[in-house]
Amino acid sequence: MALSDLKTDGTELVVLSVLAQEPQYGYAISKHVAALSDGAWSIGAGQLYPLLSKLEKSKLVSASWDEVKADPDDSGGGRRRKWYRLTAKGKQRLQQRIEAHRKATAVLERFIGGADVAGGAA
């Protein structure tokens, strides 16, 4: 496993978690991540869209375009948003990721615990 669980795409875990609460479009996901992490984390467009595309291909999320026509008089079409929602398969994957993360964190605590002489925690 080569320590992979410590980093097995934290971005994927976060995005799946966000989508587990409600369907979102890409830009909103990135804003949501920044907000919920108090600005500590950010997902750039260069990571988000390839990831969403990958998730869609592997059937973990389903996607559909929402054509927003704000007003019938509006000559233009409207801003296009692509909405993503978790599939049943995606929910399974999310639970797997959560379990793997918690297990990896527990193992890591064995290492950290023995070394954390200044932190105070036992």
Next chain:
Amino acid sequence: MALSDLKTDGTELVVLSVLAQEPQYGYAISKHVAALSDGAWSIGAGQLYPLLSKLEKSKLVSASWDEVKADPDDSGGGRRRKWYRLTAKGKQRLQQRIEAHRKATAVLERFIGGADVAGGAA
């Protein structure tokens, strides 16, 4: 921060933690990691030695060769081993990494907590 703290070199954190307990040589570190993680994790030579070299250059660890002569009486000795020990700077770095990891884990729980509807909790 781009979600980096979730994975900011878990290998480095683990290696520093191992060295925080007592000086070790490379091969022993890799065996120790496998043992303490119940075989869940492994650090290949291709990752370990470049990492140790990097840590040494940045003064987080100090290293010295243990030249054991091929003494017939000295069973188990005679092979060249390079011993690594944490420097004061390395201990500081380790504490920083531990804090960053715990903080990142706490933030991640905000995301996971809202999504973990099927897990043991709920």
Next chain:
DNA sequence: GTCGATATATCTGAATACGATATATCTATG
């Protein structure tokens, strides 16, 4: 009508991971 925010998407240079490879010593077995 220009600027910044919204919105999706790809490209690219840099860093990293991990297995494979190389060298050499020690131990166990035939």
Next chain:
DNA sequence: CATAGATATATCGTATTCAGATATATCGAC
């Protein structure tokens, strides 16, 4: 003695991944 496997350190090469830069287009504010 020969051979193989474990110990021990170290580099290489390919593949993946990152994160910023770039591209396109709409919308609201001034």
